[in-house]
Amino acid sequence: MEKPFILHMLTTAKNLSPFxxxxxxxxxxxxxVPYINVEPSEVRGLVQxxxxxxxxxxxxxxxxxxxxxxxxxxxDMLKMAKNSMVPxxxxxxxADPSGAFTTAAGMVAAVEKExxxxxxxxxxxxxxxxxxxxxxxxxxAAVIAAQAGANVRIIGRQLDRAERTAELxxxxxxxxxxxxxxxxxxxxxEYMQTADVVFATGxxxxxxxxxxxxxxxPQLKVAADVNAVPPSGIAGVDAFDNGKPIAGSISGAVGIxxxxxxxxxxxxxSRLLKRMLESDQPLFLHFEHAFEVAREFIKSTN
Amino acid sequence: MPKRSILHMFDPMPNNSPFDIxxxxxxxxxxxxxxxxxxxxxxxNLTQxxxxxxxxxxxxxxxxxxxxxxxxxxxxxxxxxxxxMVPxxxxxxxADPSGAYTTAAALVACVEKALREHHGxxxxxxxxxxxxxxxxxxxxTGVIASLQGADTVLIDHLSVDSANDAVKQYNRRxxxxxxxxxxxxxxxxxxxxADADIVFCTAKAGIRVLNAAVLAHAKQLKVAGDVNAVPPPGIEGVxxxxxxxxLVHATQSVNAVGVxxxxxxxxxxxxxxxxxxxxxxxxxxxxxxxxxxxxxxRTLV
Numbered sequence: 029m030e031k032p033f034i035l036h037m038l039t040t041a042k043n044l045s046p047f048x049x050x051x052x053x054x055x056x057x058x059x060x061v062p063y064i065n066v067e068p069s070e071v072r073g074l075v076q077x078x079x080x081x082x083x084x085x086x087x088x089x090x091x092x093x094x095x096x097x098x099x100x101x102x103x104d105m106l107k108m109a110k111n112s113m114v115p116x117x118x119x120x121x122x123a124d125p126s127g128a129f130t131t132a133a134g135m136v137a138a139v140e141k142e143x144x145x146x147x148x149x150x151x152x153x154x155x156x157x158x159x160x161x162x163x164x165x166x167x168x169a170a171v172i173a174a175q176a177g178a179n180v181r182i183i184g185r186q187l188d189r190a191e192r193t194a195e196l197x198x199x200x201x202x203x204x205x206x207x208x209x210x211x212x213x214x215x216x217x218e219y220m221q222t223a224d225v226v227f228a229t230g231x232x233x234x235x236x237x238x239x240x241x242x243x244x245x246p247q248l249k250v251a252a253d254v255n256a257v258p259p260s261g262i263a264g265v266d267a268f269d270n271g272k273p274i275a276g277s278i279s280g281a282v283g284i285x286x287x288x289x290x291x292x293x294x295x296x297x298s299r300l301l302k303r304m305l306e307s308d309q310p311l312f313l314h315f316e317h318a319f320e321v322a323r324e325f326i327k328s329t330n
Numbered sequence: 331m332p333k334r335s336i337l338h339m340f341d342p343m344p345n346n347s348p349f350d351i352x353x354x355x356x357x358x359x360x361x362x363x364x365x366x367x368x369x370x371x372x373x374x375n376l377t378q379x380x381x382x383x384x385x386x387x388x389x390x391x392x393x394x395x396x397x398x399x400x401x402x403x404x405x406x407x408x409x410x411x412x413x414x415m416v417p418x419x420x421x422x423x424x425a426d427p428s429g430a431y432t433t434a435a436a437l438v439a440c441v442e443k444a445l446r447e448h449h450g451x452x453x454x455x456x457x458x459x460x461x462x463x464x465x466x467x468x469x470x471t472g473v474i475a476s477l478q479g480a481d482t483v484l485i486d487h488l489s490v491d492s493a494n495d496a497v498k499q500y501n502r503r504x505x506x507x508x509x510x511x512x513x514x515x516x517x518x519x520x521x522x523x524a525d526a527d528i529v530f531c532t533a534k535a536g537i538r539v540l541n542a543a544v545l546a547h548a549k550q551l552k553v554a555g556d557v558n559a560v561p562p563p564g565i566e567g568v569x570x571x572x573x574x575x576x577l578v579h580a581t582q583s584v585n586a587v588g589v590x591x592x593x594x595x596x597x598x599x600x601x602x603x604x605x606x607x608x609x610x611x612x613x614x615x616x617x618x619x620x621x622x623x624x625x626x627x628r629t630l631v
Contacts, residue, residue: 031355031356032355032356034351034352034355036348036351058355059351059355059362061346061348061351061362061364062364063345063346063348064344064345064366065344065345066345070345074345074348075348076535076560077347077348077349078348078349078351078352080349080559080595081348081349081350081352081353081356081599081602082352082356086352086356090352114559114560114561
């Protein structure tokens with residue numbers, strides 16, 4: 029008999045996200061086991077416990093999911109998990125803290141699609157503003173867009189925090205191969221003069237971009253908002269919008285709302301969970317892989 | 331519809347061990363339910379909650395697993411389950427904190443087999459050192475070896491007081507006759523190993539406990555067993571897959587052999603698997619600790 033699929037689900041929070049549990053079960057994992065309040069220092073012990081009770085063949089049907097809330101912490105835990113493997117005793121690991129990696133991937137992939145469909149162009153060389161970009165989704169989206177060739181600026185209410193986040197994204201998540209800039213929220217009118225793309229990834233219920241700034245932006249093409257709770261993060265962009273022209277935009281910009289992004293996010297997370305089930309070698313998955321499968325999904329719907 | 335089998339997994343720690351989770355599912359339990367941060371005083375109520383929601387035939391498909399890291403706590407919890415049963419409402423209970431009971435049982439059974447086959451001797455009367463002796467695997471190993479009649483020394487790497495505390499507590503509890511020792515340096519290890527017949531290495535993973543220079547001091551070493559599977563091995567020269575392979579660095583000892591972590595792990599794995607399966611198959615409830623584990627391990631090697 030084949031061994032049942034087991035997903036060990038680690039979180040630094042006091043509970044798993046039920047969203048992730050549903051996703052794991054629906055992707056085909058037979059047993060999803062929670063490990064809560066996990067300290068990053070405990071990752072090595074847990075991983076080595078998980079790898080030594082199955083044969084290498086059985087370990088192909090075993091994997092680890094890393095949740096939590098924080099991007100850097102999740103990436104550190106992923107690295108630590110990878111370094112704790114003792115080949116051939118190794119399992120796949122997938123980090124998606126608060127679903128931020130797959131949400132960011134869904135958003136950037138949706139933006140890329142609109143750029144291609146409506147403006148016949150790509151992310152390369154575009155000016156991207158990540159509003160409310162210091163949080164987990166903003167960080168991952170900034171890195172993914174920068175890796176696709178965009179000039180990304182993370183905008184925060186506090187400039188020093190935005191600067192620290194931008195540096196973390198460039199150096200740590202981008203391996204020093206990308207350069208992400210920072211800016212203060214009070215200067216956003218100026219940045220909107222040259223922005224091609226806007227990501228709104230702030231806290232739910234806060235308007236990050238007004239109708240007035242949208243209307244006047246001379247070269248804005250796509251504005252994406254991950255917030256599903258009214259009011260919208262971007263004025264005039266509804267949660268259901270999926271490439272709908274934004275009323276009043278002089279540049280003919282289109283909007284992408286939370287539900288359209290959510291659909292791609294769902295597909296990306298599900299595909300990565302399934303990839304771990306099907307792979308004949310261990311995979312270490314994070315936002316880059318989420319973007320890969322989000323693009324794959326969009327391609328499959330064209 | 332037939333009832334699904336359920337394993338309720340009690341753990342005094344914040345989380346269960348992923349090792350045990352894999353093992354329990356692979357042994358055939360349909361549903362695993364983790365209970366974390368469980369305290370000894372919770373055991374009675376949790377157990378009665380488990381036995382009273384299924385018919386006597388349903389409780390046969392229900393069992394309890396006790397994990398954690400503390401050797402004594404697991405025994406206390408196992409004991410606390412027993413009076414909570416109300417026959418015919420009763421379930422099997424298996425304690426194996428950190429896998430320590432099955433690891434120790436497998437280690438001693440493997441070493442015993444090598445001792446018999448390569449030296450024609452029994453554990454009784456042999457001098458056995460347990461390095462990493464104050465950890466859960468070390469204590470269980472020490473108790474099993476001592477109950478088999480070996481002159482057993484539990485060795486701590488920092489303090490003889492820690493070793494003596496453990497010895498006192500567990501000798502009283504299990505009627506064993508261990509003594510305590512300390513090995514803070516290679517010199518202290520060399521002095522201890524000089525007249526040892528058996529070495530059990532149960533220290534933390536990835537730590538070299540006995541190097542070649544220390545092993546060269548052993549004058550009558552017969553078998554050395556190492557449970558550390560993460561490089562470097564705890565005992566220099568013992569490969570993880572070795573089963574009774576000559577210990578080349580024990581230059582003064584004749585025919586000394588080593589048993590490596592994966593060879594022991596293989597027996598431990600089968601043992602834990604069999605004990606979990608036993609709970610699914612048994613007609614009468616079982617209470618399994620390291621003593622039952624050792625009896626079963628002897629039949630496996």
